[in-house]
Amino acid sequence: HIKEGCEAKGEEELVSTVQNLNPYLECLDPDILYHLSLSTATTDFPKVFGDVRFVCMGGTPSRMFKFANFIMKEIGLKLNSSVKLKDLAEDANRYALYKVGPVLCASHGIGGPSISILLHELIKIMHHAKCQNPVFFRLGTSGGIGVEPGTVVITSEALDGQLRASYEIVVHTTPDMRPTKLDEDLSKELRSLSDPCRDGFDTIIGKTLCANDFYEGQSRLDGAFCCYTPDQKKEFLEKISSQGVVNMEMESTAFAALTGQAGIRSAVVCVTILNRLEGDQITTPGDTLKSWDLRPQTLIARYMKKVLFGI
Ligand code: R2B
Ligand code: URA
Helix, strand or coil, X not given: XXXXXXXXXXXXXXXXXXXXXXXXXXXXXXXXXXXXXXXXXXXXXXXXXXXXXXXXXXXXXXXXXXXXXXXXXXXXXXXXXXXXXXXXXXXXXXXXXXXXCCEEEEECCCCHHHHHHHHHHHHHHHHHHCCCCCEEEEEEEEEECCCCCCCEEEEEEEECCCCCCEEEEEECCEEEEEECXXXXXXXXXXXXXXXXXXXXXXXXXXXXXXXXXXXXXXXXXXXXXXXXXXXXXXXXXHHHHHCCEEEEECCHHHHHHHHHHCCCEXXXXXXXXXXXXXXXXXXXXXXXXXXXXXXXXXXXXXXXXXXXXXX
16 A cells, blocks of 8 residues: 555555545544553554554453463463563553554453444554554353353344344434444354364354343343333344344444444454343353353464464
8 A cells, every 4th residue: 555645755655454534533643542541642553553463352351361361372472471461551541452462452341332432442553553454353242042151153243222234323413324244254264263072162153132231222131120021021032033143242233333334354252151041140150151251262362373373
């Protein structure tokens, strides 16, 4: 890529592969990424982030800290034993951000608004750092619909609470619908790296319902409020199951829409921590949940090793 206007001077300048960016970004000098406490005035983005090939996002800071350390071992990088990975966004106290060689790991909090703010700022990092074809992943937990708890789901299509394959952003009081289709080849490639016989669990591709709430928004009977009957809940879950929905979570539409708009290949890989046809409360023991957290992580590590080292 040659930046417009540079050709005449013969100066070739690399630009990031991120697409459809805000034209007014060029007017910002510096650009302050407020929620990550990073600024183009004080951080040399191409130097610090220019080698990023994979961006991995998950709900909590501790899970992403563990993931960053896990990935470090998997891709054969080492830290001096007395040194701990540094949270590059610690001053903002909102999201955690770790960098391990070509892998950037961030926690995104709960829900569309939280992950959306982070995605804006991560995509701007890609732009300022001139990253080339980064791939984004969301690794998470979800409620399964008719699947064995512990199953890993790769999202084919993220649906909103009204079962639309869209992410609605209200701009100047008007809803703007953005498509939430995810990269089919990437999903299939990830699935091909799973091995149910060796791994001891299934990895499936299916539709994900993205709700704006954990309780009534996911038809639970255990929230502080409940505006439907157990029969209506059953009917709803059976209806979405018959339409191909295999899990529910709270960030996939925003993630799919924003990465899609930027022309970034991306995938959502979530482990199911309960079967919603059987209940609402998470009764799985903490240790089991921790071991299940590793399932999406292991799959993504296999993908990265294949891309980086061909193994
Ligand atoms: C899955 O788990 C969280 C709610 O407990 C939410 O972030 C999600 O998508
Ligand atoms: N995350 C959700 O959003 N829902 C569940 O049921 C489990 C995890």
